[in-house]
Amino acid sequence: MAGLATSFGSGAMTNPMDDVAAHSQAMLVIGSNTTEQHPVFGTMLRQAVLKRHAKLIVADPRKIDLTEFATLHLRLKPGTDIALLNGLMYIILEKGWEDKAYIAERTENFDEFKANIMNYPPDAVSETTGIPVEQLYEAAEILATTKPASIMWAMGITQHTVGVQNVMTCANFQMLLGNMGVPGGGVNPLRGQNNVQGACDMGGLPNFYPAYQWVNQEPNQKKFEAAWGVSLPANIGMTVTEMMPAAANGKLKALYILGENPIMSDPDTNHIRHALDTLDFMVLQEIFPSETAEYADVLLPGVSFAEKEGTFTNTERRVQRVHQAIQPIGNARQDWEITQEIARRVIELGSRKPSDAPHAAWNFTSPADIMAEINALAPSYAGISYERLDRGERLHWPVKDAEHGGTPILHVGKFARGLGKFAATVHVPPVEMPDNDYPMLLSTGRVLYHWHGGEMTRRAEGLMEVYGQSLVELNPDDARRLGVNGNKRVRVASRRGVIEAEAWVTDRVPPGMVYANFHFPEVNANQLTIAALDPIAKIPEYKICAVKVELVK
Structure with a gap:
């Protein structure tokens, strides 16, 4: 594959963007x-409203730009x-x-789900969410009586300690209305x-x-052991958010980081610095020196997207061909080549030669060789080839074989698991809420x-001219209370760190809330965020923590 990333999973879009x-x-x-x-898709949604008069509901604490096109803004x-x-x-109930026929034919566990929903009457929900009861009724009527309806979400849903439960609730909603497996419907997480x-x-x-394919299921384990010529453990490994505490505790001794900058992107920056400093050995494979590079024992020069050959798979499960546009600069090499050479040397140190492994493991000569292995081992990619992609075929996985046309819409007629299972989900407050x-x-x-x-965008002069420093969004009511006037510089502190930045006084945020980004090292919001995790997906609660804001005098 031509890209490298670390992800907190939220699933894939069930419906293509142009279908929605x-x-x-x-x-x-x-x-x-x-x-x-996601500005391209955002433009498509705006056009759906303007040209087709589709009804848009936005649920967001902030008055984001998309609310200007919305029939209703639910400011929860x-x-x-x-x-x-x-x-x-x-x-709706x-x-x-609700779509009674769809529920009866295609789902299970409805009674338990319904019993749980009865704990959320409008008055109580209004008090919890801050949304007026009449808006709740208006939103429910629009979404229930206007078919088909789709749901889109991103990390504002997943980056919570209840992120998995949030996603399940979105799926419940679409099954209740019969909007799964149909054009213009579905559950559609937008990848980050x-x-x-x-x-x-x-x-x-x-x-x-x-x-x-689950690592702890024996048939899968045997399949990949045979293909790769190695003995594989049956236990589930660690996520990145589990690796960092393990490093800080001395349980994890070494890290190989590819195309990631945890100093900037992980929660509780001071803890991340301690974790990386505690490691015995760290390798960083990157295209630019980053904040994380300061902690690396070895730096390996990888390549950017424009220097790669292969494929990317986007948020709608569509596999896209990538052709190398420029030659790598200096000593930079293809990421897969670097990883392969390291693997070969590790094998040699273990007195095993690459040629000993079945299917010539670690003897790839091009990305096409890697795609051939993918075709053999990954059933949803079995029919995806460079030849088909170069002919211009739009292939959304699963693509079962070379004759299969792909699956633009998932769950048509039947869910992958058979019946769609309703889940009883419960509102749980964030781990850290405001206090005195x-x-x-x-x-x-x-x-x-x-x-x-910001490793790339902060190096673009044009972008820095437009947005050259980090801004903290602050409501006008809070700004008046703090005495923000000609001096707009504020200090934002949490139990984990402090940042200072210029305040953007705006009603985009409600009173009592501030919004900050993590693009600039000196004013990185992740110095403040909490490392509390969703117990299933292990995703941090980036979206909520308690802070105090003071005027810098």
Whole structure:
């Protein structure tokens, strides 16, 4: 594969982006600043509203740009997504708007699910979420009576300690209304980085071999042992958010990091610095010197997207061909070549030669050789070839064989597991809420002009001219209380760290909330964030922590 990424899984889109844009009559965007973080798709959603008059509902604590196109903006309190969605489903059941035939034919566990939903009447949900009861009824009616309807979300749903439960609740909602497996419907998580989907598809998760084959199931273990000529453990490995505490505790001794900058992107930066400093050995494979490079014992020069040959897999499960545009500069080499050479040397140190392994493991001569192995071992990629992609075929996995046309829409007629299972999900408050010492709430994210840790975008002069410093969004009411006037510089502190930045006084954020990004090293919001994890996906609660804000005098 041509990209490298580390991901906290939220699944893949069940429906292609152009299908949603062309066929959804109603759209719920929750926990996604789509026009800034996925601007191409965000433009498609805007056009669906403007040209087809599709009804758009945005659920977000902030008044993001997309709300200008929305029929309804549900300005919920951060961390109350489950309460909101369960409350909408209460109203749908109360009014009899659920798709009874779909529920009977294609789902299970409905009675337990319904009993749980009865704990979310409108008045209680309004108190929890801060959304007026009349808006709850309006949103429920739009989404229930306008078919088909789609749901889109991003890390505003997943980056919580209840991230998995949030995703399950979105799936419940769409099954309740019969919107799964149909054009213009589905559950559609928007991936956070280029080729995150492809990295997960290829086994970049600790519990799966490529194509989501469980590592702790013996048939899968035997399959990959035979293919790779090695003995494989049956236990599930660690996520990145488990590796860092293990490093800090001395249980993890070495790290090989490819194309990632945990100093910028992981929660609680001071703890990450301690973890990396405690390691016995660290290798970093990157395209630029990063903040993490300071902790590396060995730096390996990889290549950028424009120097690669291979494929990327995007958020809608579509595999896209990538052709090398420029030659690598200096001593940089293809990422797969670097990893392969390291593997060969490790094998040699263990008195085994690469040629001893079945199927000439670690003897790839090109990305095409790697794709051939993928075809053989990853069933959902079995029919995807460079030849088909170069002919212009749009292939969304699963693609079962060379004659199969791909699967643009998942779960048509039948779910992959048979019956879709309703889950009883419960609202749980965030781990850290405002108190007397830290009376405000911080949420984090990105801005349009920069990407992730900013290793590339902060080197682009044009982007830095537009957005050259980190800004902290602050509500006008809070600004007046703090005395923000000509001096707009504020200090934001949590129990883990402190940053100072210029305040952008704006009603984009509600009173009592500030919003910051992590693109700039000196003002990185992750110095403040908490490392509390979802117990299943191990994703950090980036979106909520308690802070205090003071004027810098």
